[in-house]
Amino acid sequence: MSEVFTKGTLTNLNSALNINTFFRNIFLKVNWESLGEKILSTVAQLLFLTVVLLLINWIGKKVIRRLFKNNLQIRRNPVPQNKMDTIYTIVLNIFRYVLLFFWIYAILSALGVPVGTLIAGAGIFSLAIGLGAQGFVSDMVNGFFILLEQQISVGDYINVDGIEGTVTYVGIRTTQLKSADGTLNFIPNRNITVVSNKSRNDMRALIEIPVATDSPFDEIEKIISGVTADLDLKKLKITEKPKILGFTTYDDGSMALQVIAFTKHGEQFTLDDILLKKYLIALKDAGITLPR
Numbered sequence: 646m647s648e649v650f651t652k653g654t655l656t657n658l659n660s661a662l663n664i665n666t667f668f669r670n671i672f673l674k675v676n677w678e679s680l681g682e683k684i685l686s687t688v689a690q691l692l693f694l695t696v697v698l699l700l701i702n703w704i705g706k707k708v709i710r711r712l713f714k715n716n717l718q719i720r721r722n723p724v725p726q727n728k729m730d731t732i733y734t735i736v737l738n739i740f741r742y743v744l745l746f747f748w749i750y751a752i753l754s755a756l757g758v759p760v761g762t763l764i765a766g767a768g769i770f771s772l773a774i775g776l777g778a779q780g781f782v783s784d785m786v787n788g789f790f791i792l793l794e795q796q797i798s799v800g801d802y803i804n805v806d807g808i809e810g811t812v813t814y815v816g817i818r819t820t821q822l823k824s825a826d827g828t829l830n831f832i833p834n835r836n837i838t839v840v841s842n843k844s845r846n847d848m849r850a851l852i853e854i855p856v857a858t859d860s861p862f863d864e865i866e867k868i869i870s871g872v873t874a875d876l877d878l879k880k881l882k883i884t885e886k887p888k889i890l891g892f893t894t895y896d897d898g899s900m901a902l903q904v905i906a907f908t909k910h911g912e913q914f915t916l917d918d919i920l921l922k923k924y925l926i927a928l929k930d931a932g933i934t935l936p937r
Contacts, residue, residue: 687755694751698744705740709733734799735792738817783835784818791815796840802911804841805832847884848913852920853901854928856892857936862902865933869904872927881916882909899936 713733797803801812808830810822822830873887885907894900908916
């Protein structure tokens with residue numbers, strides 16, 4: 646029994662010695678001084694590249710901000726502030742993405758990764774990356790043409806595929822719309838196909854005055870015309886004087902007299918409320934009873 650135990654112990658000791666010898670030989674073969682120098686050199690190079698790119702980023706943003714600070718003016722054709730804000734956002738985003746690309750490329754190159762060969766020989770992986778990047782490229786291209794064709798600008802009130810709100814941001818990939826209830830909508834630029842911009846032309850205000858079938862229509866129209874004649878068009882920002890459009894009926898049998906006016910964009914809802922109040926007060930003062 647003692648002899649068997651001794652043989653087993655010796656076998657284990659020999660195995661342990663062989664493993665130790667194996668690792669010791671590997672350890673002795675490694676040029677630790679050269680390896681340490683290479684690691685330190687790579688780390689120093691990466692730190693240097695990062696610091697340089699951060700410095701370029703800081704200087705670049707300063708230059709871009711300075712260029713747009715005074716709202717670059719073109720002779721005889723001043724550029725609107727909302728358009729300048731949009732261009733500023735696009736330029737800043739492109740600058741950031743370019744710097745990010747060079748930073749990643751520099752890191753891979755410093756680590757000894759053959760970036761060019763890797764991209765060229767990746768095969769299916771490159772194809773998958775290319776397909777995945779199609780959406781990103783489409784966003785960029787569509788965003789560029791949105792800006793070039795002046796479809797929308799920061800501050801515009803637009804409707805995109807049923808989403809309505811004020812443009813708060815036009816980026817290289819997405820456009821942000823803030824709805825009336827405060828919801829912030831992120832829309833990929835490639836999904837922006839039909840844009841209804843309500844901030845470029847004069848907008849219509851539609852006033853509907855409820856009337857009954859037995860109401861004195863001629864007198865009502867006369868009173869409305871009198872109120873319209875006394876309006877301060879400049880103060881109310883009215884670009885086209887209100888006019889009576891006619892009567893309309895609803896599914897429940899009720900009727901309304903429609904009056905339309907045109908005003909500066911964004912003022913149509915306020916004008917609608919003001920004119921409706923003025924017309925209703927004038928009709929009430931004239932003793933005309935309107936349905937509720």
